[in-house]
Amino acid sequence: MSMNDLLTTKQQEVLHSYLADDYKMMILTGAIRSGKTFIDNLLFLYELRRTAESAKKRGKIHPQYILAGASSGSIQNNVINSLRNQFGIELSPDRHNHFHLYGVDIIPVYTQSIRGLSGARGFDSNGAYINEASLANQFVFQEILNRCSEPGARIICDTNPDQPQHFLKTDYIDNEKPGLKTKSFRFTIDDNTFLAPDYIQQIKAATPTGMFYDRNILGLWVSGDGLVYRDFDKNRMVIQQSQVPNIVKYYCGVDWGFEHKGVITVWGDDSKGNIYMLEEHTSQFKYIDYWVKVANKIRDKYGKGITFWVDSARPDNYSEFLRAGINARNADKARMAGVERVSEYMKQCKFFAVKDGMDQFLNEVYQYVWDENTGEPKKENDDVMDSMRYAIFNEHKENTTQFLNSKYF
Template sequence: MTTELLDVDGDPIPESSVLGPQQIRSLKESNARINIFEGAIRSGKTIVSLLRFLMAVLFARGGVIVVVARTRDSAFRNVFEPLMDTALFGPLAKLTHYTAGAPTARVMGRTVHVLGANDKKSEKVLRGLTVALAYVDEITVIPEDFFTQLLGRMSPPNAKMFGTTNPDSPAHWLKAKFLDRIGVDLKNWRTWHFTLDDNPGLSEEYKNQIKSEFTGLWYKRFILGEWVAAEGAIYDMWDPEVHTIPWDDLPPMRELLCCAIDYGTTNPTVAGILGISTEIDRWGKPHPRLFMVDEWTYDSKVSQQKLTDAELSRQMRAWLDGGGHIPHDTFPPMRPRYTILDPSAASFRVQLGQDGIMSTQADNEVLYGIRTVASLLGSGKLLIARPTVKNPDRGCPRFIQEAPGYAWDPEQTLKGKDQPIKAADHSLDQGRYGIVTTENLWRQHIKLAT
């Protein structure tokens, strides 16, 4: 199979001007049944894996072609947007057609089924399929049951999978059950490790910028591409001087994306409002960021009074009606587009509905949410409003208080699991709910390195 690339006139492009040595090596060698491209963010692994996938589409026989991602929205961002980008794939980009959220795409004239795999029940969508070719985006955020079911569905003789991932815990099922066995008893699997230096398109200035945005665990995983265990502070890059902004100094907002709620009965109930700004950089280009602009808390232990759902709803709605729409000097009054609720709060969801507030169930994929928040904080694209002398009751003081103490559970780490200690995390949870559940909205304006 040739790996020659052609320009728009059909003339060969020298490989060295397009791909780095590790990309070229993986492109030529990825003929195994399972081919996994893993390593640092922005290391070039996704682009070369997509190129290899395009080549394989032409030869897939005996079953369907599938693209798997955590959600169809993430499949659009991470797979189909790059494939349809002429700057990346030239004339080949015109051979990929996909509408965000759709169940199928057209690639090289072939029908491709697009599957979201964001919970354990999602493996049921694979039942009955015979898969000739699969592309899996970010394998470590896919449920193990789904991945195992997919392997079982790849029954045609020449079936192939191409997948990407950033590193995770060394005890993650992908590494412990599969990657560590490659070359031992998994003979028809191949893997390639990528670092930032494997991407020839990155300048030293840009690489240094990315390196400066992460610390600790996130630096080891995202920058060095190491499979290391979680320990210590979860948001170890947290710096109140960097990650907070006085409420009075909030920039103009494009919109308030949501009011997200972490519901508690004996624990506090915390609601927070997430906004996206209309900021412009020094070159006059849009430079939006996310802002946690305000929060409301009811703590029955502090108040020494437990409220019913109806009473809790009434107090929260009073906050929204009286101040939650954020009257501010730099942007007009506005209400959050969505109300997003803790998925376990079934009774409160019913009460809100009776009170005229339709709520969306929060995406509660904890580790994915933590990764996303960490990437936003590390890249300076998430700021938290803090109270001021002029406005002491505005901003998100609880979020600011909880962030530095949010830590990995050492007992779970010993078991090979990344799991936070469940204490003093109520505002952090609502913030995570809002950020991940509205990701398809803000990702249109804010890009994160993956």
């Protein structure tokens, strides 16, 4: 078996650089399914062996190494489970939630919020592997770098791209100061030559136009430009009530409001995976008793058990829904993930809206635009858009981790 059977050309380039070049930090960035996490997991094993050998030479009996990720779950899914599946290596946490391999104490640090600072302080590390680095809080990221003070300590990172003003891009990837000693590699989905060509074509066809395509397929650090839902096509996607097929599941999205508009949207799925906005109820200056009445009318029409995915920002309103017997659930409000999920349905022409059921939907969808400063949608003209996002993202949320589709990945 040759190296070409185990690693792609881009992965071999990274491995050669790891073994031959002088650097302090190596950042792998780029497209989804491109193979960057696989090679970084392999480099992580190299780093642990290097740490063990270096510690032995220096008479250190308890070398430490940081394994960082957005959360405990992401570390488990992206690194621990992958080491088991790809290399047959079992890592089980001790009573302190640390891992151990080759005599190295592997200390997990959670980077998604400032709370991760506490886990990164109070020790010196021989290096760090930072998974999903663009999701890291900047202060936690910097503290991890500060901890890597042992002789020869290095940092390896992998990440999907974010907006171009992200600190990881400006302060490290684009920073050419010689003393920083940063190496970076950009992956595209086509770099993963172990993926079947028809699978790559399917992913490309399903990825929304614009920012999501540039980031997820081409591996570029770009901001959104213009309309958020660029693939929305009024001529194809706005339909008459008579065109709605048999619906197999109903659900709702709720965006609370008073000074700004409050919204309840009603959605349905057919057996082919298409989604339909059946009704939109939008009003301003209405108290919770009004929205309870609207919800009860929806329940009378579509079934008492219909789920209402509600904005968690108003726990008092959520409690009133529960007291009224309404099946309310707090929505996961992950903004970019939700926008991407809605965009995917539009890109695949699986999104439809009933003309007679609309109120403000068309006004908002054509005014819902990207904010170039934040890289996210502007908080304007977004009441119906938020209701739509809560409903679609949460009802179709995937909880299973997706792995690369080949025998080696």
